Amino acid sequence: MTQRTTIPASGKGETGTKTKRAHIISHTHWDREWYLPYEKHHMRLVKLVDSLLDQLDKRPDYHSFYLDGQTIIIEDYLQVRPEQKQRLEKYIRSGRIVIGPWYILQDAFLTSGEANVRNMQVGHRDAKRYGTPAKIGYFPDTFGLVGQTPQLMLQSGIDNVFFGRGVKPTGFNNTVSDDGYESSYSELIWEGPDGSKVLGVLFANWYSNGNEVPADKAAAQAFWEKKLADAEKYASTSELLFMNGCDHQPIQRDLPQAIRTAEQLFPEVEFVHSNFPEYLHALRASCTQELSTIRGELRSQRTDGWGTLVNTASARVYLKQMNQHGQVLLEKVAEPLAAIAHLLGHAYPHDQLTYAWKTLMQNHPHDSICGCSVDEVHREMVTRFEKSRHTAEAMIEESTGQITSVVDTSIFDSYGEEVRPLVVFNTTGWERSGIVHLELDAARLYFREGFSLEEMAERMTRVDLSGRVLVDDSGEQVSCTVEDLGLQFGYDLPDNRFRQPYSCRRVRVTFEAQRVPALGWKAYAWVPLAALTDVTLSDEAAASPPEVSAVKNNGVNQGYNHADPIQSYREPENSLVLTGERGMENKYLRVQIADNGSFTVTDKQTGRMYSDLGMYENVGDIGNEYMFKQPQHDTARTTKELKAAIRLLQSNDYVVSFEIIHHWSIPISADEQLDREQRELVYYPHRQARRSQELVTMRIRTVVSLSYSGRGVEVESSFDNKARDHRVRMLFPTDLQTDVHYADSMFEIARRDNAPAPEWQNPSNTQHQQSFVDVCEDKAGLVIANRGLNEYEVLQDGRNTIAVTLLRAVGELGDWGLFPTPEAQCLGAHTFHMQVIPHDGHGSRSGAYKEAYQFQVPWTLVQTEAHPGYLPPVSTLLAWKGEDVAFSSLKVNEDSGDLMLRWFNMGTGQTAIKLAATQSNPKKFTAAYQSNILEEEGEQHQPCSYEKNPSPLSFASEGWSIPVSACEIVTAGLRQA
Template sequence: MDKKRTAHLISHTHWDREWYLPYEKHHVRLVALVDALLDKLDQSEAFRSFYLDGQTIILEDYLQVRPENRERLEKHIRDGRILIGPWYILQDAFLTSGEANVRNMQIGHRDAKAYGEPAKIGYFPDTFGLVGQTPQLMKQSGIDNVFFGRGVKPTGFNNTVSDGGYESSFSELLWEGPDGSKVLGILFANWYSNGNEVPVDEAEAKLYWERKLADAEKYASTNELLFMNGCDHQPVQLDLPEALETAARLYPDTEFVHSSLPQYLQSLKGAMDRELSTVKGELRSQRTDGWGTLVNTASARVYLKQMNQEGQALLEKVAEPLASFAHLLGKDYPHHLFTYAWKTLMQNHPHDSICGCSVDEVHREMVTRFAKSRHVAEAIIDDSKMAVAEAVETTGFAAYGEDPLPLIAMNTTGWTRSGVIAVEIDAARLYLRDGHGLEETARRMRAVDLSGRVLVDDRGREVACTVEDLGLLFGYDLPDDRFRQPYMCRKVRITFRAEAVPALGLRAYAWVRRAQRHEAAQAKAKSLLTGHRVMENEALRIEIAEDGSFSLNDKLSGRVYRDLGIYENTGDIGNEYMYRQPEGEKPLTTQGIAAQIRVLEDKPYRAALEIVHAWEIPASANELLDQEQRELVYYPERKAQRAKRLVPLEIRTVLSLEAGSKGVRIETKLNNQAKDHRLRMLFPTDLSAAKHRADSMFEIAERDNEPAPEWENPSNTQHQQAFVELGDGEAGLVVANLGLNEYEVLRDGRNTIAVTLLRAVGELGDWGLFPTPEAQCLGEHTFHLELIPYGGGEQGAFAAYAEAYQFQVPWTAAQTGIHAGSIAPLAAPLRWESAELAFSSLKINEETGDMMLRWFNMSRRGSELTFSPEIPVKQLYKTTILEEAHFPLTGNPAGGLSLPVGPCEIVTIGVRG
């Protein structure tokens, strides 16, 4: 006799904070939903539990309007009837950084513990694919499971399920990350609404359960069947207990339980009696026809992705390290401000938000949130960098006589860094409190003599620089102990190349008066322009053709990459979710179109050439697209073409090469006046390789150039974070970006890397017609990339990756005075070494005050981390991403340690001072 089956009904709602309605309209509905839920839980013991979508922000959103209900909410959470956490928000996986995901888990756990305990459920109901390191991140968070809806099985239009091509035999599977971590995966094979709106009426219930039980059994590996009673913004089904009583009468061979996800998991694990399939690595729906992967959300509203990259980099790569350094000097670490800034930023990280696939009102509010979070980060950076700068020993510059002006270049990346930076400093300043009057104050500042000055480094060596007089400017101080202090100043901008600033360290410079300038040293500095439209340093040679494309000669490896930087433009009759090129359309390109080329900069430290394309492209799609959108024609079946009318598209490209640099930087500016199109930049590699690599969350993901046999979509665009790279085992090319998250390796015989700069569409897509005119992205845009060729095989690739990671992080600089200090003019408090590891994070733990550092192994082989703190240390220990438990590391803390690191391992080290 077969074992009796159990139907686990999980009451929940999937709560997109904003999507096809603006945030506040969803917010009003959320308040009504939680009101009804609390009333039901108060009144009925039979309504056992409710899963609050895995995100604690729902509690904040509700209590913002209903603070009087906090005690009722807390009681039901403590009693285990409302399950919360583990996340702060349900974030997109591919468009948010690894550290943003760690902060999401940390803040979600902390906020949940204020009410009770977080549910240890790895909940990803509607995430648009999942990154390969998810199992390791779950295991380090004390979670041994993942519930997910996308990435393994075919999911089509309106989330309909299709058969065939499964990577798993059942809806239950083992998911293994690149480091070997394994979790139990639960696929919502019939979606996370497969138990929605259960009928109470017997006749309706009979039809309902006949279909639902059969659908669940089709995929389940046991008799423990999962039914999710809820969907997007679904109100609570208050009569579920009565509906389950009806079901129990109709099906006496089935136990119907108003269950919870932890209860279901326990039952499932107890019932496992067969081997499950193991799925490895990323879950990106590659074994599908390619039309429903939602991958092109990576290029919808690119301006949002650019703002996100900037916001994440400022918080995790600049503000947190600088505040940690300031903390070592005795300054309080602003945990409260970081929490606020991270929360504000993460409110833009749910998939319908950061993916750019909502109505226009949603994304307007996101722009404001990005600015708010950035402003807090900038305030922390300003305070922290001044605390650090004021502790640097600068008395050595006093030898240069009258009014030396020291400045400190700070490197908050994990690698020794050289590069061109621009610093604005006050050559002189007069406070209005000094009583000279406005006219006299202005006169004195205009009269300041800027001549006879040079820039020197910490050893007194003269540094080539450019000084731009910014003239008379107004400014003000905001002291901690008195009213604001306005002043007039004479400001200059100094641009120079900072050399070998240590990882997580600093180097002092000063703009000083020097009667005898080292003219010979100045004469030795050669121009990087070596010919007509040619730039060259020790490592690279760039030559620009008449059509604006260019060749890149990697002198170290001997490889030459040709026809780089061609722009490609196609129509796009898809939507915010998916790109669709008009049938039979031939792409437009700038190849063969003459460009205007001129020298923009010729300095010893940097050369730049400007390329201007005066181009024309179709103004929009033709009128058929509007008709097809209104008739809800599925985008792969649309027949619209591009309009005949053309509009100008002037593209201004600046290629810049720095002395000593291993990469060439690209800045593209344009004013988009066209609709329904996509613009990409093409980088042919001409390298023989079947696979390529892309930066993902704590992983260099390896992907096939050719899609799976099931793939029908002509486009095979994919996600990246910091870069994409293609190599042949000996040499390769890294294409780094700032906030350009979509690329494609073209099947054109040249293994061309195509990076999407802009995608302009006019509708949201999905389940109805939601016009989004602002997704056409009309107006001014600026894009940034860096090309980094390499030789030397895998080790050369790792060095190029490090360069790409540094490209993400802005330099920090601060003006200071002449003073004694506890920090040497060339210093770093922490030193580490490993060719294979990438540095990720430096921050202070809120509970212990310990310093937390994180790396991840870029290699799929074991490596070693050598860590040598230059500060007093009592203990070094290894911990997890939650920073809770710690495992002491043996050895002499003051002398450092060598720590083995597993393949693709994410390693966090605690430093107790």
């Protein structure tokens, strides 16, 4: 390694001393999959690591190599070369191969906060098996960075961030603009919304500015004259950073020789084969300039807007939908249910959860989840999503079985042998009401009972489903709809015997579960009406029951209508009713549907009306998987003047739904010029292609629903896409007067300007969201929640319309060459889910944000038996409350066995969390402590008094109070006795 020469802090050397230092860091930026399928990249990775190990063996002067910040590279390599593990570990432990801190290099805006936390946790844990994880906040090519990154880094023990995008324009083939950006230097201070600050280092000349350093003197002279000048243009000190590598770059074997050549040519420069820790140490020691402070999100706001790559949020939307479902199943269902089962004495499935998370996170690199790779990549992603989901579902089934086995359902014994209990689980962090569905076996015959297949089928077909009703734990009848699914096959997989097949008569029960406790459960039962009459109803009430529910077979009402005592205690103004032919109303909202299929929502709490909601917009798209480009002279088509077919789909005590059908003619594709421009590699902003004159009919089915307890209107949209090169959005005009809006981001409700910065030239100003976007003024606001629809735009149309992208269909990858991607046209059937939630102007305190977060999480229902148990039929094991605080996760620490809970402050003020165990909790907690996202123990919390709650949930008299700062991410550990 080159001898180091001390450089004065000012960076100006005395005569005979070095005046600057060139830090050359060898690396490869390893996209696991992108313009080649995964296995083709994989085979190249094996060659690269083989070559690296050989180089380290042969060349002691080859100082070190950075393995792209992601430990999955080790997994991928050892999958093929397991015999090289000891050799690889030797160089990691010696510091010549630097690994971590991540498991994968994920996209920031399209992956959840908890997915990013698991990514850091898994990366650290895996790195520690080989050595010490690098404390480097590494984001070389992430497509913009979320505002909470500084806090997440500091909570991981990392005080720096290296990044390539978000503050400086990049163009075709990642060319870097010389235009200005927000910082005076490539080094800056990045401050998050909570006040956390880290040292930021922008790859101002990209993460390949030291790639392929020439060893030849003539070539090296020209190379270094340009590279040194380019680096000095932005650097705040004489410590200059040169990244010796690029995408899938093989190692430079002659780098030591190239460095010696550079030393001979530029004696005033110290050339060092360096690494990130050494560079950071030198940078901090020499920096005397006042660095610029950049605050909040890094989304290339102060650029021309063409190279932001934001439209990857809408490329291959089906992947985003699968990802949202997969993330939620793990972080909001499987983990909390496993944690509850753990509190009841069962082993927590650490290994299975890690496997499921790793499988899911393998879809989280930017070129994967962003949908900007070749078709083969995204086909494999679908399989990974399914594998992770199936693993999560298996753990959910096991945990719910463990919990329901000790939930007391013996209260339903009095209804007789035909009682069919079920348990509804609410795994969100707040009490919840909503529509639930369960396929329930009304009767079973096991094959082991010896009947022939014909006799089993006959017996199950003869099962009488009439005369049954749904009741809750107090014996009150609950309005429901029961659909006869007919004869079904099923099987049990016992832990202690061979599989047990059976034939059954199955029904689908739908009802509104009311006030299910946060992180808790509530028991119900489907019982014979005769038994209910004997137990709970007077003869007079049983004689003339009102109509409330029906068993349906193939959509035909079989005349099963029975009593619902709930009607007797509902106030008239609180009921769910039809209003006219196309209206519906509950306690909170009034909805009216227009001839064109749009609808008006009136917030009865504020009196504010929101009209023209739910119209569709269609435009052409001649861009690519990375960026949207509307053709010149293309006028947006909408359904505003299109008459819709509207009919009542269902109406009962708990939900009213209308079906809206549009038959809409749109262009079938772009014209032939687009193909020519793609082949000629015309940069997408400069394309002149237009839309085809040929039309195709798109049939759009929209279902608009309002439930009895609903604070929002649910919208389901579905269509069979038969067109190419276009974009479909749903429009929600707000007519609210404001210059800003709010969007759900990673552990943050991000505030954003409606209008772009003056530098912005792109006609489109689409942006990222996670769960929702909110436009609000002083006393009114409108939240549009979504499931897996990550792109929106607040239109500059005088109405502050929220436009949510449903589908974007394009035919090429984009970037540095021509890579056709016909499957990115997303032909075929699609379904989308949104919720319209009005509020009083404060999204958090009004409960609108809570509703939007709960909209993401599926209910979990389990059929069980009538049996005794030590858990009440309605309860939870933990209770918490905190103003402006959002619940994020509940899990168990792998090392300590402590219960770990996480929240984040949605607001900018101080608040507090009160946390306690309930009397139902069989575990005793000896201490509570504040942790970080790595779940390392920190400050102990003192016990505090906790108010008693009304029955049926009685809280322990003592709990813990946790102070929460503005925008803070809070992790608490509970130590068990």
